[in-house]
Amino acid sequence: RKEVEQDPGPFNVPEGATVAFNCTYSNSASQSFFWYRQDCRKEPKLLMSVYSSGNEDGRFTAQLNRASQYISLLIRDSKLSDSATYLCVVKNTGFQKLVFGTGTRLLVSP
């Protein structure tokens, strides 16, 4: 079983739709949580960190449920430019390495 699990998708949505991605992690020592975005054949880039209280950045909202070891990302009013792979990422206590999920592919169509 992978340490970080995501539905690979693809999620096909029309412009303007709201879409949610979920992710589960298995290591209870995970202390930091992130969503990275990766465009096709490009490097991953940090989209947002995820905090226990939940956090929002424009159209993007991230939630963390430590009890259920579950992370979510909500994208409102999808744009064509949101088409990408969204990687769920954790960092465990005492380690610097990032542990990535396989990514969820999002395709936003006109």
Add this chain to the structure above:
Amino acid sequence: DTGVSQDPRHKITKRGQNVTFRCDPISEHNRLYWYRQTLGQGPEFLTYFQNEAQLEKSRLLSDRFSAERPKGSFSTLEIQRTEQGDSAMYLCASSTEGGNEQFFGPGTRLTVL
């Protein structure tokens, strides 16, 4: 451009050959990381340096792989006796000591024929 840079961007080699990749981190970042990414997967951690010290190393890093960061600035990743299974994107990232965000370079795409 003050981001992470990697060289070469693409490398095609024959099975059994040795290859070496270079990563130049963001100049004030003392932490440097190597990851490997295959198609349809997220990046997998290989190794991590703080300055010139190699502090974490994945089980994925077999005896054929070696990484160095001799002066605490740029780093090299060498793969000896390449195998077809080594074909992947090799990503380098850097961060500051207190920072949570790792900044990734564009990667070196390795194809082993």
